[in-house]
Amino acid sequence: MGEKTVRYEIRDRVEEIIKKKKIDRTRFYEYSKTDYQKVITNFYYAYADYQKYPKVSMDHMWLHVRENLKQQRIALISERDYGYEKMVRSIKEQMHYNWEHKLFLILEGWVYEGYIDEMLDILAELDILDVSEFYIVTPKYDKVALYTDDGECVCVWE
Numbered sequence: 761m762g763e764k765t766v767r768y769e770i771r772d773r774v775e776e777i778i779k780k781k782k783i784d785r786t787r788f789y790e791y792s793k794t795d796y797q798k799v800i801t802n803f804y805y806a807y808a809d810y811q812k813y814p815k816v817s818m819d820h821m822w823l824h825v826r827e828n829l830k831q832q833r834i835a836l837i838s839e840r841d842y843g844y845e846k847m848v849r850s851i852k853e854q855m856h857y858n859w860e861h862k863l864f865l866i867l868e869g870w871v872y873e874g875y876i877d878e879m880l881d882i883l884a885e886l887d888i889l890d891v892s893e894f895y896i897v898t899p900k901y902d903k904v905a906l907y908t909d910d911g912e913c914v915c916v917w918e
Contacts, residue, residue: 770886773887796870803864804816806897807904829917836913836916847907868893
């Protein structure tokens with residue numbers, strides 16, 4: 761058996777955190793294996809410059825954000841100023857949303873669905889070295905919090 765890829769290690773780590781924190785599986789879970797690609801595709805077409813980058817790919821997607829959206833950023837949360845955990849937890853303060861509704865988390869190619877508090881608990885617990893990028897997006901794809909380790913920040917667009 762070959763070595764696990766980083767992508768699968770992240771998935772296993774998320775599962776460990778869910779068990780460790782006893783997170784209710786109705787409040788946070790891996791999204792449908794048959795429908796996850798639809799979430800990724802919808803997200804991509806909502807935010808990426810798909811005319812310039814026509815192949816739907818989540819690898820470094822933050823580099824492919826449409827130019828017109830870059831001007832609509834409402835928050836930039838620096839990891840340098842806050843540290844990783846505080847930066848992650850501040851997403852709830854910066855993103856305007858009815859937190860009684862679920863969101864999607866796209867993390868290293870995996871799609872999860874759940875509520876913000878559980879989502880942030882899991883992201884805050886992940887090793888900073890494990891996470892290169894994540895996207896928290898509403899089901900209407902009208903708001904997103906995007907993290908990139910290269911930029912050491914979270915950007916929020918609405």
